[in-house]
Amino acid sequence: MESCISSMSPVSILGRDKRCLWCGHFVRHARHPFQGCRLGIRAGAWLAFAALCAAGAWAQTKVDYNFDVRPILSDNCFRCHGPDARSREAGLRLDQSQSAYAQAIAPGKPDQSELIARVTSSDLSYRMPPASVHKELSAAEIAVLRKWIEQGAEYKPHWAFIAPVKSAPPQVTGTVRNTIDQFVLARLERENLRPSKEADKATLINRVTLTLTGLPPTLAEVDAFLADNSPTAYEKVVDRLLASPAYGENMAAYWMNIARYSDSDGFLDDHHDRLFWPYRDWVIAAFNSNMPYDRFSTWQLAGDLLPNATKEQKLATAFLRVGKRTTENGAIDEEYRVEYALDRANVVGQGFLALTTGCARCHDHKYDPIAQKDYYALSGFFNNADEPGFFAPGFSTIQGGPTLRWADDATEKKIAAAEAVLKAAEDADASLQKRVAAEVPAKIAAEAKLPPADLVAEIRNSVDAATVAYYPFETTAPIPDDQLPKSRVKRGEQPPANLVTPFRGRNGPPPEQQAAAPKAGGRGGAPRMPNSMIREKLVFSPSGLPGGEPAVIEDANIHAGGAKGNALFFTEQNRGLLGPSVGFYDRTQPFSFDLWFLAGSEYENSPILIHRDDDNSGGAGYKLSLEKNHLSFYMMHSWPYNMVHVISKRQIPVGKWTHIAMTYDGSSRAAGIVLYVDGKASDVDIEHDQLTESSLPRTYGAVFNEFVGVEFGRRFREVTPKDGAIDEIRFFNRALTPIETAFLHEGEGVVESHRANLAGELTQLAVANDSRVAESAKALYAAREAENQAVSWVPEVMVMADAPHPRQTYVLSRGLYNQHLDPVDPAPLTQIFAFDSKLPRNRIGLAKWLFDPKNPLTARVFVNRLWQMQFGTGLVETSEDFGLQGSRPANPALLDWLAVDFVQSGWNIKRMNKMVVMSATYRQSSDLSEELLKKDPKNEFLARGPRLRMSAEQVRDNALAISGLLVKRAGGPSAYPYQPDGIWVAGVTQYRYPNPDELSPDDQHRRSLYTFVKRNSPPPSMSVFDFSERHATIARRLTSNTPLQALVLLDDPQYLEAYRVLATNVLKAKTDRDDEIRLVFRLATRRLPTDAEMEALRLYYEAQAAEFAADRKKAAALVKVGVTPVDDGLDVAELAALTNVTAAVMNTPDAYSIH
Amino acid sequence: MHPLETLLARRLFLKGSCSLAALALAELARADVTIRSYGVLKNPDFAPQAKRVIRIHQIGAVSQVDTFEYKPLLEKMHGEELPPSVRGNGRLSTMSAAQVSFPLVKPMRPFARHGQSGAWVSELFPYTAKIVDDLCFVRTVRTDHVNHDPAAKFMHTGFQLAGRPPEGAWVNYAIGSENQNLPAFVALTSGTFSGVSHDASNWGSGFLPSQYQGVPFRSGKDPVLYVSNPNGVDMKDRRAMLDAVAKIVDAQHEVSNDPEIPAKISQYEMAYRMMTSVPEVADISNEPESVLDMYGPNVRKPGTFARNCLLARRLAERDVRFISVMHVGWDHHTNILQRHPPDCLDVDQPSAALVMDLKQRGMLKDTLVMWGSEFGRTSFAQGKIDINVGRDHHGNNFVWWLAGGGVKAGSSYGETDDFSYNTVKDPVEIHDMHATMLRILGIDHEKLTYRSQGRDFRLTDVAGKVVTGILT
Secondary structure: OOOOOOOOOOOOOHHHOEEOOOOOOEEOOOOOOOOOOOOOOOOHHHHHHHHHHHOOOOOOOOOOHHHHHHHHHHHHOHHHHOOOHHHOOOOOOOOOHHHHHHHOOOOOOHHHOHHHHHHHOOOOOOOOOOHHHOOOOOHHHHHHHHHHHHOOOOOOOOHHHOOOOOOOOOOOOOOOOOHHHHHHHHHHHHHOOOOOOEOOHHHHHHHHHHHHHOOOOOHHHHHHHHHOOOOOHHHHHHHHHHHOHHHHHHHHHHHHHHHOOOOOOOOOOOOOOOOOHHHHHHHHHHHHOOOOHHHHHHHHHHHHHOOOOOHHHHHHOHHHHOOOOEOOOOOOHHHHHHHHHHHHHHHHHHHHOOOOHHHHOOOOOOOOOOOHHHHHHHHHOOOOEOOOOEOOOOOOOOOOOOEEEOOOHHHHHHHHHHHHHHHHHHHHHHHHHHHHHHHOHHHHHHHHOOOHHHHHHHHHHHHHHHEEEEEOOOOOEOOOHHHOOOOOOOOOOOOOHHHOOOOEOOOOOOHHHHOOOOOOOOOOOOOOOHHHOOHHHEEEEOOOOOOOOOEEEEOOOEEEOOOOOEEEEOOOOOEEEOOOOOOOOOOOOOEEEEEEEEEOOOOOOEEEEEEEOOHHHOOOEEEEEEEOOEEEEEEEEEOOOEEEEEEEEEEOOEOOOEEEEEEEOOOOOHHHEEEEEOOEEOOEEEEEEEOOOOOOOOOOOOOOOOOOOOEEEOOOOOOOOOOOEEEEEEEEOOOOOHHHHHHHHHHHHHHHHOHHHHHHHHHHHHHHHOHHHHHHHHHHHHHHHHHHHHHOOOOEEEOOOEOOOOOOEEEEHHHOOOOEEEEEOOOOOOOOOOOOOOOOOOHHHHHHHHOOOOOOOHHHHHHHHHHHHHHOOOOOOOOOOOOOOOOOOOOHHHHHHHHHHHHHOOOOHHHHHHHHHHOHHHHEOOOOOHHHHHHOOOOOOOOOOOOEEOOHHHHHHHHHHHOOOOEOOOOOOOEOOOOOOOHHHHOOOOEOOOOHHHOOHHHHHEOHHHEOOOOOOOOHHHHOOOOOOOOOOOOOOOOOOOHHHHHHHHHOHHHHHHHHHHHHHHHHHOOOHHHHHHHHHHHHHOOOOOHHHHHHHHHHHHHHHHHHHHOHHHHHHHHOOOOOOOOOOOOHHHHHHHHHHHHHHHOOHHHHEEO | OOHHHHHHHHHHHHHOOOHHHHHHHHHHHHOOOOOOOOOOOOOOOOOOOOOEEEEEEEEOOOOHHHOOOOOHHHHHOOOOEOOHHHHOOOOOOOOOOOOOOOEEOOOOOOEEEEOOOOEEEEOOOHHHHHOHHHEEEEEEEEOOOOOHHHHHHHHHHOOOOEOEOOHHHHHHHHHOOOOOOOOOEEEEEEEOOOOOOOOHHHOOOOOOOHHHOOEEEOOOOOOOOOOOOOOOOOHHHHHHHHHHHHHHHHHHHHHHOOOHHHHHHHHHHHHHHHHHHHHHHHOOOOOOHHHHHHHOHHHHOOOOHHHHHHHHHHHHHOOOOEEEEEEEOOOOOOOHHHHHHHHHHHHHHHHHHHHHHHHHOOOHHHEEEEEEOOOEEEEEEEOOOOOOOEEEEEOOOEEEEEEEOOEOOOEEEOEEOOOOOOEEEOOEEHHHHHHHHHHHOOOOOOOOOEEEOOEEEOOOOOOOOOOHHHEO
């Protein structure tokens, strides 16, 4: 949402927009004249002007460029006369003195300044801003400009881009509890305002408990505080709160907005096949342990790059990958890979710097010093992620890109043991092979003297013994009906339960939709032919081995001209598959294959043999293909991070039959793969060398195209090797030795042609055929397989890691993923703060730049957000934008002092939170006087305490807490509290929301931080309370007021249950109605009711009690809501009546606001 | 006005409170009278030609060449290659990008001309064929997107990534609703899972405050979430509780002077009114048989497209400002021969009935109906031509139809080539459609902005021009 223009849609064509009358500039954006500040977020020049006037010193007051003038220029002029070079008109920049003085401003002489003439002209063709932009300067704004020019038109850098300094706290009179108060009182003096009195103790403990922990205080805690008359009573409360686990949860709930945390992918399918709650739990723990902000952030941005990175440090980088992920069939990989890199640039800009960096995606930023190339340089830190753009796990449970194993201790121990056994087996095997090789030279020497025919026979025997499949493509045969190939997928087969997000719609859509679901030719039902093959066009091509499974070919085009006899010639349409059991090898098994191939042209990227799941189904398996006719072979668990991938340096020729062989030793290493072209091993480029989990296709994983074994020819998403041909495919159950592959290429002549190396190659052959080696291979395989099984079925968190080969970053024209302009090196926003050239150009360097004490933004931005958490509004209201269009702090000296102090304290978050809540400023009463309502309705000057509506999470958590329902267990998988039926279904999703009876009651009553966040269908009752969307980083939630909120608090079962349980508890504790009301009221608001409140509730309670006594059935119905059993010991009418009394109290603003 | 609202209002008035309180007062004061606008736009930029919009989105992408875009050459060239010169270097989805052959596929069913206007319509749409003289076919709607998710978001919000407000939220923000008992922006969804979906961002509020978001109307007991009183609570009880709440709130306001408090009470009162008005609008039992028959048999099943069309009319009747009707289906990459006709059957009769029903009630003249998909489908086959043939996504040009206030009935706009592959004349961007829609409502799309993250955003982003050729 940050970027103006898409990667996918070109920037507006200039001709489409209106031309500026004055400068000929094309106008792009406009602000609606009637958009008032009620809805906008502009503090604006009005305030500044009003402040000037209020001070009554207009004539003497020095107009400040940053606070008075720049907002006017930025909002009205910079679009055409600002930083963006491409849209600049008349060569005039009003954001820089040089250009402005030369063309538009005569310092000291407003009447000779073109700027003033233009903005005041009554000639519409001359006046600025032009009418077409729908902007007009007010008289007050013009007066400010005039004054500023009169005083010399002094320019200053934007306040937020100058490093903050600690100014001496002003001397003031009034209650000063810490430095904050000195700055605040000084500001109030300037405004002629007086601070409010301190809030009463009940209000204070309520407020501070809620703002620090997100939960209300218990009545015992309130009473203890009321009874504690010591001078440190309040501080003791604050310290207790900062030490409570709930503090970290409350902080984490905020950080989730920055991290755009979600349990689902977003985009079209919005799959849930991701595991990110361990990251969420890490965040909670980090806040609770008071991890310094610099470390907290550095781990999230670059934990994987730290020396000897720990599991925890790697886990923190999930921050970078918890964003959206597309699984839409048809998505272009590079397009989304770029999108993810840019998303992270936006997260850094928005999350740490409060800058709208995304605005520079298509052009230089219109207001802030962020050039388009700066934006892409920033994205460069993330452009090297070893991740896919498009990756769809299907049902495979495989994650794309870098992952962190998320195993319990027992599993980790099991894995460690398996790894130790494997290491020992590998060592044993290696030394055995060495020993055997050392034994054989004498035998070899004798053999080498044997007649070539004998040697050939030995090689042939060796090869034949290893051969497990052979397809000569000589003939075809019709397929009897009973032998038609079946889809290999066993429908209904389940992936391991521990890997599956529950409630995926494995049972299909809900019953009412099942009836309408298409059946004919569709999915499900009886096994069918694989990949929609057409029966009429299928033939067998028999195996060359006795009893071997035949190949199945569609549109067979087998004729003479093969490497040997006939061959299969590729058209655009034909395709086939080998016998179902052929080639089914995991990474643990040595195997080989060879074939003859005739390339019809130089293929950009065309497959030869494919043995893998479809891209929609995780993609595990192996594939041999031609990339510009270089042989490319990979074997993967998931693309591109967990795979071995080599590309031959040799190309195969066009128009000539070429022999190709691949041998693999079962080691999971790139070095274990050898690619042979015409009998000779080719040098290779190693693209990836990290295969740590099973590479077998997961047969339950299919979404569209089932895994069917070894395939060739036309395949979905692949470019057919048109005009090519294939012949003589063989598979072998071990890694062939060089002499064997050479034999397969040239046959009997191999002994003569290999004379020079014969001894060595025969040694290899002998070792391969040695019975002890074969035994060892079995043991090694068993050890590999044990390790493979131990590691391959463990849940994984997506984390960050860079690709082995750096990827060049480019400026993208119009933000389009494939429109490369200049190359750029990774760099942060250097126009705002210089990048020390000694720092590494990676994410570590970025973190160091961010946390350089001189960085003007990082500390200010975070301190401001901590302030926002405690006060509802930051010292800078636009906590998401510290740029030129953002609002300006009413008390910049305070913000700067806090920022510097925060850095000096070692980025100590708890300390800063404590300082804020310990201040007299925070402790003021939040009641509004007439004067304050008039002079400072938004509380910018802080003459009163905070007053805010609870956040979406807090509203619900509060109700759970006061009713005693709240389950305080921290962390773990996300929870599914009550949600009305059908909400997910309405989005036509593949997941269904679980029924309460499928879950433990705990699930209904966890803190809202743990509620499952589905990006495309956010939790409905939190949404209406302004819960943040998780598509991008959100620094600040707006607070709205809608009837839907009333409906939730009145009718949502979650709340009705809480009201009833609270009433139950009260009825059990008290016997007198007035006492009951008082207790309900106290539980709900932590204070006693006033007389008026008491009177209203007394009347209501009596009426309700009478009502329900007369209709006990109705009472029973009301109290039944929820999973918590009804207390049978209570009179149901009384309970129902008090439930409604509770509901009434809970629906008053004091019960869901912080004040 | 409820007595307690009056009480609060009077106190605020006597105290001469701040602007926010005054605003709340003004809102309270207006609750009893019909007002023209509850949005930021107090006076329209242009004379409005429609008061409300019904926006029908066929998610999954309707094949234009099988429905409303008649291309006889496809019959003749069935099975032959789409000439490479026609295809050019345009973007393809990765589902057909690997193809080397692009065989043309003829329309599934014959087309015929209908009405005075002589519009060509496939026999798959017999009911729509009867109302062509009320429709304006825009044949050259285009999008740059080749995937559902970005294209659908672009269609709703003018941007391909989630996070911006959809059309309905913008309209709500601009001109609010004339009915204070129902939400201004309502979303209705139907369809069966077929690989595509839609999500809350299509009716959310994006960066606008959440009071502008669309409210989903659902089938079943609670047409709006939580609008039903729980068991054991009737409207009389609810009134009693709200009266008790108001008394307490009054006391709380007395102490704190918080201007938000009276504003909240007015929201509670609207919630109370919705408890009656929402079930009333969802209850179709008073609809005559003749009307139900118009919409077809599915109208009797809650949650169907047909029912949603009827509900759209009922909401429109009550001056709900923006009604978004989303129907999932159509994603026929394969088996289009088998799968397209049932989808057509699903939507044809109800869509036509909605237009006719509005017309017979005299509402079509001030209601704008827009009907279309996020993109169209290729005239060539995805893969090869056989019994399983399908069509891939096609964004270059596809057909929407418009009806009602402000648009030329019985007209056609834009021209495409003989292969329905490229636009020959009058391309229409989604932003242009948005600009046109706002224009019909009396709003200048360049002036309707909202500042977020330091920038003034528009529904039409930095583009959009009113398609004057389709306006009356």
